[in-house]
Amino acid sequence: MSTQEYxxxxxxxxxxxxxxxxxxxxxxxxxxxxxxxxxxxxLVVDNKTDNAAIEAAFERFTNERKxxxxxxxxxxxxxxxxxxxxxxxxxxxTVLEIPSKDHPYDPEKDSVLRRVRRLFGE
Amino acid sequence: xxxxxxxxxxxxxxxxRYLSLLDExxxxxTALNALQSGIYHDIARANFAAERGIRFGQDxxxxxxxASRKVEIRLGDGSGEPSHQQQQHPxxxxxxxxxxxxxxxxxxTEAETEGEQNPAHSxxxxxxxxxxxxxxxxxxxxxxxxxxxxTPMPLRQAQSQAVQAVEDIIPRLATVNAAMAAVEVEVRRxxxxxxxxxxxxxxxxxxxxxxxxxxxxxxAVL
Numbered sequence: 001m002s003t004q005e006y007x008x009x010x011x012x013x014x015x016x017x018x019x020x021x022x023x024x025x026x027x028x029x030x031x032x033x034x035x036x037x038x039x040x041x042x043l044v045v046d047n048k049t050d051n052a053a054i055e056a057a058f059e060r061f062t063n064e065r066k067x068x069x070x071x072x073x074x075x076x077x078x079x080x081x082x083x084x085x086x087x088x089x090x091x092x093x094t095v096l097e098i099p100s101k102d103h104p105y106d107p108e109k110d111s112v113l114r115r116v117r118r119l120f121g122e
Numbered sequence: 123x124x125x126x127x128x129x130x131x132x133x134x135x136x137x138x139r140y141l142s143l144l145d146e147x148x149x150x151x152t153a154l155n156a157l158q159s160g161i162y163h164d165i166a167r168a169n170f171a172a173e174r175g176i177r178f179g180q181d182x183x184x185x186x187x188x189a190s191r192k193v194e195i196r197l198g199d200g201s202g203e204p205s206h207q208q209q210q211h212p213x214x215x216x217x218x219x220x221x222x223x224x225x226x227x228x229x230x231t232e233a234e235t236e237g238e239q240n241p242a243h244s245x246x247x248x249x250x251x252x253x254x255x256x257x258x259x260x261x262x263x264x265x266x267x268x269x270x271x272x273t274p275m276p277l278r279q280a281q282s283q284a285v286q287a288v289e290d291i292i293p294r295l296a297t298v299n300a301a302m303a304a305v306e307v308e309v310r311r312x313x314x315x316x317x318x319x320x321x322x323x324x325x326x327x328x329x330x331x332x333x334x335x336x337x338x339x340x341x342a343v344l
Contacts, residue, residue, distance in 0.1 A: 003171035006195040006212060012288065018179045025183065026263050026277070027284035028190035028218070041189070069193030070214065070296050074337050091212060091303070092195070094296045098154065101162040105155050112299055117145055119306055 006092050009069035011062040013043040013093070015026060016074040019101050024072065036100060042069065045077050053080045061093065069094045075110075076103035133312045140305045147298045157287040164280035171274055178277060182266045190220045190261040191288055199301075211304040214296040216289050220261050263283055 012029040014021050022045050024030075034037045035070060043049075043057040058101035061068050075097040078085045088095060107113050168178050184215040196202060264273045 009195055010192040010307075011189055011192055011193075012216070012292070013295065019162050019165050020158075022156070022165060022179055023280055023284045024288065025187070026161075026281040027288040028220075028263055029216075029288060030183065030187040030263065031189035032185060032187050038185075069195055070292065072292065091300065094212075094214070094299060096292065096295055096299070099158050105151065107151075110151075112147060112302065115302070115306065116140075119140070119309060 009092055011041045011067045011068050012070045012072060013065075014072045015045060015057055015061075015077055016042075017070065017077070017096070017100050018044050018046065020062075020072075020074055020098065030101050039065070041065075045074070051080050051107065055084055058084055058088075062088060062090065062095070063122055071095045074098060074100040074103065075105060077102055079109065133309060133316065135314060136305055136309045138303060139255070140309065143298055143302045143305065147295065147302065150295045150298060152296065154287060154291045157283050157291065159288070160283045161280045164276040164283065167276035168274045170282065171276065178267050184266045187263070187266075188261065189214050191218050191285075193293070209308055211300040212269045212297070214300070216293045216295040218289065 011031050012024070014024050018023070021042050026041065031041045038091070039060075041061070043054070045054060056079060058071070058073070061071050069092065071093050073085070073095060077100075078097050085095065085097075087096075095111075097110060100121070145228045163180060168174075174179065194217050196211050196215075197210045199210055264277065267273055267277060
């Protein structure tokens with residue numbers, strides 16, 4: 001693992017519903033890059049947001065941007081792009097699924113706990 | 123005798139370590155759930171108490187926000203103690219860089235302003251750069267929602283819980299996740315080695331059996 005892989009990864013990114021993103025931005029993790037790009041490190045997802053937009057944001061945070069260290073995604077939103085989240089195996093950025101207001105954390109869906117089951121089920 | 127990489131005791135000790143990491147992961151998850159619940163509850167209280175039509179959400183986000191808490195990643199074993207057996211994995215930390223970020227932002231703003239301005243500066247301008255009005259964006263996100271005085275108390279409480287989640291729980295969860303992934307690799311490697319060793323022993327035993335059979339057969343013929 002080379003230092004180059006992680007040394008510039010300084011931001012947390014969030015893909016979540018409005019309250020989740022607001023809560024985390026209150027902690028001071030929000031960042032908008034300089035114009036003209038003005039790239040945000042968060043995506044507010046509501047009922048109107050289609051899965052392609054969520055997938056595109058996930059792709060942008062995981063592959064295109066090299067300044068993201070941790071991605072936080074609401075578990076119910078991760079479910080909407082489950083095939084993409086589960087096939088993501090890179091060490092950086094690391095992806096953590098977090099609960100949302102209306103969808104409590106479900107250990108059955110947690111990718112880490114699924115890895116645990118695979119390890120002991122082998 | 124020292125345990126080899128593929129010995130059962132090595133795999134057992136790896137699994138023991140894995141289970142302790144799993145325990146830590148579960149505890150951190152519980153703590154994160156509690157904090158997140160508190161944050162949602164406080165935001166809901168703030169919205170409930172707000173004036174009609176006001177909702178503390180994305181409409182109030184600052185379009186030029188700069189992160190005041192950033193991730194720091196290094197390699198280590200997470201314990202801080204020297205270890206030769208454990209594989210190194212990424213250790214995550216979230217650091218508050220309010221002063222440092224403000225200084226760097228001010229530097230960036232200054233550089234941008236200078237770049238945008240006419241390059242033909244007068245000497246007087248250069249001598250008194252501090253006279254220019256500087257607009258420093260506040261690094262406190264609470265200011266997006268109405269300034270220091272009019273921010274509702276529940277929103278402040280939501281912020282303090284969010285800071286705790288971001289600074290304490292989330293980086294530890296990421297670190298434990300990385301440590302678990304590293305142990306998984308070691309366990310799989312050790313299991314493969316053990317399977318190979320067992321296959322080699324079985325093949326050897328089979329070969330010896332065949333040789334013994336031939337030997338006995340030869341004696342019987344004689």
